[in-house]
Amino acid sequence: MRTRPLKVALLGCGVVGSEVARIMTTHADDLAARVGAPVELAGVAVRRPDKVREGIDPALVTTDATALVKRGDLDVVVEVIGGIEPARTLITTAFEHGASVVSANKALLAQDGAALYAAAEQHDKDLYYEAAVAGAIPLIRPLRESLAGDKVNRVLGIVNGTTNFILDKMDSTGAGYQEALDEATALGYAEADPTADVEGFDAAAKAAILAGIAFHTRVRLDDVHREGMTEVTAADFASAREMGCTIKLLAICERAADGASVTARVHPAMIPLSHPLANVRGAYNAVFVESDAAGQLMFYGPGAGGSPTASAVLGDLVAVCRNRLSGARGPGESAYAALPVSPMGEVVTRYHISLDVADKPGVLAQVATVFAEHGVSIDTVRQQGKDGEASLVVVTHRATDAALGGTVAALRKLDTVRGVASIMRVEGE
Ligand SMILES: NC(=O)c1ccc[n+]([C@@H]2O[C@H](COP(=O)([O-])OP(=O)(O)OC[C@H]3O[C@@H](n4cnc5c(N)ncnc54)[C@H](O)[C@@H]3O)[C@@H](O)[C@H]2O)c1
Ligand SMILES: N[C@@H](CCO)C(=O)O
Numbered sequence: 001m002r003t004r005p006l007k008v009a010l011l012g013c014g015v016v017g018s019e020v021a022r023i024m025t026t027h028a029d030d031l032a033a034r035v036g037a038p039v040e041l042a043g044v045a046v047r048r049p050d051k052v053r054e055g056i057d058p059a060l061v062t063t064d065a066t067a068l069v070k071r072g073d074l075d076v077v078v079e080v081i082g083g084i085e086p087a088r089t090l091i092t093t094a095f096e097h098g099a100s101v102v103s104a105n106k107a108l109l110a111q112d113g114a115a116l117y118a119a120a121e122q123h124d125k126d127l128y129y130e131a132a133v134a135g136a137i138p139l140i141r142p143l144r145e146s147l148a149g150d151k152v153n154r155v156l157g158i159v160n161g162t163t164n165f166i167l168d169k170m171d172s173t174g175a176g177y178q179e180a181l182d183e184a185t186a187l188g189y190a191e192a193d194p195t196a197d198v199e200g201f202d203a204a205a206k207a208a209i210l211a212g213i214a215f216h217t218r219v220r221l222d223d224v225h226r227e228g229m230t231e232v233t234a235a236d237f238a239s240a241r242e243m244g245c246t247i248k249l250l251a252i253c254e255r256a257a258d259g260a261s262v263t264a265r266v267h268p269a270m271i272p273l274s275h276p277l278a279n280v281r282g283a284y285n286a287v288f289v290e291s292d293a294a295g296q297l298m299f300y301g302p303g304a305g306g307s308p309t310a311s312a313v314l315g316d317l318v319a320v321c322r323n324r325l326s327g328a329r330g331p332g333e334s335a336y337a338a339l340p341v342s343p344m345g346e347v348v349t350r351y352h353i354s355l356d357v358a359d360k361p362g363v364l365a366q367v368a369t370v371f372a373e374h375g376v377s378i379d380t381v382r383q384q385g386k387d388g389e390a391s392l393v394v395v396t397h398r399a400t401d402a403a404l405g406g407t408v409a410a411l412r413k414l415d416t417v418r419g420v421a422s423i424m425r426v427e428g429e
């Protein structure tokens, strides 16, 4: 084994960073044996230097992250600060000063992945980010490396633990959204400001990263259609149950049937109880991958939390350290396919629509005509009447989102349609 250690700087020592430091210290001998050289924590950039950090030598702690990444003797910089700046500048500065980078930063990778890859390439360095999507679950590397010889057609996943916890609670207890969110907050799953999770921003960033790798195409956050899950109601869950489904917030990345384009989206959807994703409970994540040669694969596990996320960071750290020693580099950006990312209107799926209508002769025919006029074929209709009003539940065959949107706009104009109670896509069939 080489005796000269590989030097690692840690940027950020919060939930994930503190666990990375702890595991680096407690597993130092195993890490050294696996890498082939000692892996030394050479500096830790923090915002609050006075905080007591168990197991970290105070002499390593600095508030000057820029000076740390400019040291010039670092092998690897681990970025677990999060957010766009200063993380982006610190990462590019690290490359410029000779270090490879391991990051957990999905927001940054989804927004500026191409520029970061270019900087890594320019300086002949590695950029690894397994922790950025679905925490501990090995997913980036299986897609980027293990499936590099296959053709991925679809990635369908639950990639946000907070929202899965909330939806699971609503499903299993009949609770409303707010009640379930309050419990998620009390248990520490949801952050004080849960916007990024419940509005789907976090999942959309992960969808952009997954689609980019799966389809060898640049997919940015702005390319991902995003709908949060704050409007999902207990009544939606009751409807889902009647169809033998549950509701999940899904990230869906698909290659079009003709292979000429791709789509990426995040929204709540009904999914059959028989689908493996329906049984992903609590704050767990799971991602279903469909490819030409392998068929169907599922990746399952803890998608968040300090220690699970640190597991993914440490796995990357070992890989990058091994590359440093052997003089190799891991895979860079693979965007050669450069497929266009189609807008949501071109997505094809099934829909579950609940309408409040007047309960009188001809209404069902009128509603059915609107679907027909927009080329949307109806699979099933269920009606329940009460005091001259009725609730009409229509489930469609596969249609484009644009056709469904046109149908709903026309339905809203009918005098006999009092309101559109909910529209939910049906996936995973
Ligand atoms: N927590 C998770 O479960 C989880 C899971 C997957 C990925 N991630 C990602 O990991 C990263 C870190 O997340 P976290 O949960 O540890 O966040 P956190 O807020 O607990 O930790 C971030 C730390 O960075 C520090 N920091 C901020 N600016 C700094 C600066 N300029 N210099 C030095 N330190 C600075 C903060 O003080 C804080 O302690 C994020 O990109 C996040 O998206 C987190
Ligand atoms: N807030 C995220 C953390 C992991 O990225 C979640 O709930 O899954």
Ligand code: NA
Pocket (backbone or CB within 6 Å): 130, 131, 132, 133, 134, 135, 136, 137, 138, 139, 140, 312
């Ligand atoms: Na992961």
